[in-house]
Amino acid sequence: MSTALQNLVNQPYRHGFVTAIESDVAPKGLNEDTIRMISGKKNEPKWLLDFRLDAYRRWLKMEEPTWSSVKYPKVDFQAISYYSAPKSKPKLDSMDQVDPELLRTYEKLGVPMHERATLAGVAVDVIFDSVSVATTYKAKLAEVGIIFCSISEAVQLHPELVRKYLGTVVPVGDNFFAALNSAVFTDGSFCFIPKGVKCPMDLSTYFRINTQDSGQFERTLIIAEEGASVSYLEGCTAPKFDTNQLHAAVVELVALDRADIKYSTVQNWYAGDENGVGGIYNFVTKRGLCKGVDSRISWTQVETGSAITWKYPSCILQGENSIGEFYSVALTNNHQQADTGTKMVHIGRNTRSTIISKGISAGHSNNSYRGLVRITPKAEGARNYSQCDSMLIGDQCGANTFPYIQVKNHSATVEHEASTSKIGEDQLFYFAQRGVGTEEAVSMIINGFCKTVFQQLPMEFAVEATKLLGLKLEGSVG
Amino acid sequence: MILQDSKTLLEVRGLRATVNGTEILKGIDFTVKAGEVHAIMGPNGSGKSTFAKVLAGHPAYVVTSGEVVYEGRDLLELKPEERARAGVFLAFQYPIEIPGVANSQFLRLTYNSVQRERGNDELDPLEFDDFVREKMKLLEMNPEFLDRSVNEGFSGGEKKRNEILQMALLEPRLAVLDETDSGLDIDALRVIAGGINQLSTKDNATILVTHYQRLLDYIVPDYVHVMDGGRIIKTGGKDLAVELETRGYDWVGEEFAAARVTA
Ligand SMILES: Nc1ncnc2c1ncn2[C@@H]1O[C@H](COP(=O)(O)OP(=O)(O)OP(=O)(O)O)[C@@H](O)[C@H]1O
Numbered sequence: 001m002s003t004a005l006q007n008l009v010n011q012p013y014r015h016g017f018v019t020a021i022e023s024d025v026a027p028k029g030l031n032e033d034t035i036r037m038i039s040g041k042k043n044e045p046k047w048l049l050d051f052r053l054d055a056y057r058r059w060l061k062m063e064e065p066t067w068s069s070v071k072y073p074k075v076d077f078q079a080i081s082y083y084s085a086p087k088s089k090p091k092l093d094s095m096d097q098v099d100p101e102l103l104r105t106y107e108k109l110g111v112p113m114h115e116r117a118t119l120a121g122v123a124v125d126v127i128f129d130s131v132s133v134a135t136t137y138k139a140k141l142a143e144v145g146i147i148f149c150s151i152s153e154a155v156q157l158h159p160e161l162v163r164k165y166l167g168t169v170v171p172v173g174d175n176f177f178a179a180l181n182s183a184v185f186t187d188g189s190f191c192f193i194p195k196g197v198k199c200p201m202d203l204s205t206y207f208r209i210n211t212q213d214s215g216q217f218e219r220t221l222i223i224a225e226e227g228a229s230v231s232y233l234e235g236c237t238a239p240k241f242d243t244n245q246l247h248a249a250v251v252e253l254v255a256l257d258r259a260d261i262k263y264s265t266v267q268n269w270y271a272g273d274e275n276g277v278g279g280i281y282n283f284v285t286k287r288g289l290c291k292g293v294d295s296r297i298s299w300t301q302v303e304t305g306s307a308i309t310w311k312y313p314s315c316i317l318q319g320e321n322s323i324g325e326f327y328s329v330a331l332t333n334n335h336q337q338a339d340t341g342t343k344m345v346h347i348g349r350n351t352r353s354t355i356i357s358k359g360i361s362a363g364h365s366n367n368s369y370r371g372l373v374r375i376t377p378k379a380e381g382a383r384n385y386s387q388c389d390s391m392l393i394g395d396q397c398g399a400n401t402f403p404y405i406q407v408k409n410h411s412a413t414v415e416h417e418a419s420t421s422k423i424g425e426d427q428l429f430y431f432a433q434r435g436v437g438t439e440e441a442v443s444m445i446i447n448g449f450c451k452t453v454f455q456q457l458p459m460e461f462a463v464e465a466t467k468l469l470g471l472k473l474e475g476s477v478g
Numbered sequence: 479m480i481l482q483d484s485k486t487l488l489e490v491r492g493l494r495a496t497v498n499g500t501e502i503l504k505g506i507d508f509t510v511k512a513g514e515v516h517a518i519m520g521p522n523g524s525g526k527s528t529f530a531k532v533l534a535g536h537p538a539y540v541v542t543s544g545e546v547v548y549e550g551r552d553l554l555e556l557k558p559e560e561r562a563r564a565g566v567f568l569a570f571q572y573p574i575e576i577p578g579v580a581n582s583q584f585l586r587l588t589y590n591s592v593q594r595e596r597g598n599d600e601l602d603p604l605e606f607d608d609f610v611r612e613k614m615k616l617l618e619m620n621p622e623f624l625d626r627s628v629n630e631g632f633s634g635g636e637k638k639r640n641e642i643l644q645m646a647l648l649e650p651r652l653a654v655l656d657e658t659d660s661g662l663d664i665d666a667l668r669v670i671a672g673g674i675n676q677l678s679t680k681d682n683a684t685i686l687v688t689h690y691q692r693l694l695d696y697i698v699p700d701y702v703h704v705m706d707g708g709r710i711i712k713t714g715g716k717d718l719a720v721e722l723e724t725r726g727y728d729w730v731g732e733e734f735a736a737a738r739v740t741a
């Protein structure tokens with residue numbers, strides 16, 4: 001690879017600072033007492049403690065999955081602290097009481113915490129290590145009956161709703177990491193859009209891991225009732241440590257009749273340094289259930305960070321005519337590994353799904369798309385279209401595509417297209433010969449490549465994402 | 479045209495260059511003055527495209543000795559994009575495809591990059607659209623090529639036309655056209671040659687790399703050079719091209735070898 005290209009893909013991580021804040025950190029290690037401790041700290045009802053213990057007992061019997069293409073040393077689950085919270089806990093309804101150090105952290109990250117923030121029109125829930133520290137615009141949303149708060153708060157204030165839906169999309173024993181999360185999750189966002197309500201603003205959660213040996217196990221639950229719609233954005237960063245932090249989240253979405261949920265992620269966890277030291281292990285289970293007729297769930301993700309990404313946002317298309325969508329850009333550089341994709345499970349009649357996946361690999365990284373399209377026997381007239389494109393920058397990186405297709409109904413149509421391309425020296429020379437430098441050239445090629453995915457993002461996020469990819473790939477040239 | 483007192487645009491002295499450790503250019507001397515048209519001919523593999531790419535600054539080619547002075551500056555000191563902005567243009571023998579990047583967007587970016595350097599105004603997408611469509615008319619190019627990805631799926635001739643469109647947009651001072659005629663049908667050759675002639679002024683110069691006399695009927699060269707084995711072994715006027723067309727290259731090589739023996 002030419003030096004220009006090399007410089008270009010090796011941009012330093014900008015969110016790698018640690019906030020000096022006093023934290024209440026649980027001792028490392030995991031057993032039933034840890035779980036009782038977490039549940040107790042959060043003053044949880046018994047059913048939730050039982051839910052956690054059930055998950056924990058199942059988890060003990062499970063094996064860490066090895067079927068993906070990611071490689072990493074065995075995680076020592078006893079070396080992780082399962083609870084970390086800033087000591088000065090803010091009152092949840094007043095921004096002014098948030099620790100100023102925390103506010104400064106989020107300002108540095110560009111996350112609007114004040115309701116008069118520049119990125120107006122977006123309600124934000126902010127998760128710092130294990131706890132939610134602030135949710136903005138809560139009152140305004142409550143006027144139309146929308147509940148948007150941390151899941152811990154929801155457990156206290158709306159236990160019946162949480163109990164009704166928690167674990168219905170991702171059961172406690174679904175997989176190794178989901179079971180772990182179900183046992184130890186500490187916070188996350190909860191969002192409930194009642195019947196017929198179109199959420200008047202984008203809802204957003206910002207996740208930040210701050211403590212070195214803590215894991216982050218957040219749990220997000222979004223419910224859109226009949227005819228409701230919501231657009232939800234998620235952003236994540238972490239400081240630079242030379243050890244690996246574990247992030248094992250579970251996100252569950254439920255869409256009832258004619259409901260519409262759009263879930264967008266820009267993931268920029270610390271990816272480790274150029275030698276592959278440090279970085280987040282991101283093992284996430286995200287799943288949406290299109291329970292009602294004509295419902296729609298759309299996942300859009302821009303994955304740029306983490307040392308390891310293991311993530312398959314999926315849709316269970318149960319309601320007749322329901323629609324599942326997955327739009328993804330995954331960028332890996334240096335020694336990052338990403339194994340990401342989706343599952344579209346067609347159960348209802350005339351269900352439709354679209355998968356657009358764009359993988360960009362640079363450096364020594366490895367980027368795999370893994371996707372499953374399953375058409376069950378009752379899914380009369382189901383349709384899927386999948387397109388998986390890979391782009392390689394330099395010749396030390398790898399890209400793989402693993403599409404699994406299972407069709408049990410003959411009236412279904414399933415289409416799959418794939419391509420691999422390369423940003424080569426000759427393309428960059430072509431740009432240069434016309435007066436365009438490497439940075440601008442790469443950015444134009446990458447943006448062209450990702451266009452169909454970026455178009456799915458809400459405006460501000462699309463701009464963010466473009467800049468972020470730019471940062472990851474651009475730099476001083478030659 | 480050869481002009482009295484016109485200034486030297488490009489001066490190449492003793493240029494040697496390697497690729498992957500193999501020496502391809504073995505001492506090239508070459509001078510171009512403003513207003514001139516030079517043709518470079520020569521057998522396959524003789525180093526014509528290599529010479530063109532070395533002038534443009536392709537990173538795979540390493541200059542091992544010699545010098546290249548362009549408008550009084552050391553060209554070899556400049557990065558490829560700086561050379562382009564300074565007015566050096568290369569129409570590629572094999573223009574590369576850039577999937578996903580719209581031609582219109584690409585053309586505007588290149589245009590603005592060069593204009594910025596010249597202290598001219600940049601054009602916004604709407605202004606540029608009008609401007610580029612005018613240029614396309616001159617080259618009888620269908621505007622639908624603006625919406626397609628750069629060169630992707632273009633036929634051989636269409637790619638060459640797109641190269642000349644870029645030349646028309648960037649208005650270079652030194653244009654090196656590497657086999658722009660190959661792949662063009664008879665009508666296209668006439669149109670494109672017409673376009674190139676229109677761009678020709680007393681202040682710029684053109685180097686045509688070609689295998690065929692046909693192009694030179696339309697664009698009449700002031701000098702014809704024969705390259706072989708990484709050297710220019712003969713230079714003549716436009717009649718040399720006609721002679722080569724009938725006699726081939728062997729005799730030039732023999733003459734050169736004989737001259738070296740006597741020297
Ligand atoms: N990247 C490279 N690696 C190895 N050899 C190369 C490379 N580029 C050029 N060469 C070799 O250099 C020699 C000159 O090639 P060049 O393309 O300059 O020839 P040319 O005169 O343009 O030929 P043609 O008329 O066929 O276009 C050839 O033998 C070619 O194989």
Ligand SMILES: [Mg+2]
Nearest residue numbers: 526527528571
């Ligand atoms: Mg050639």
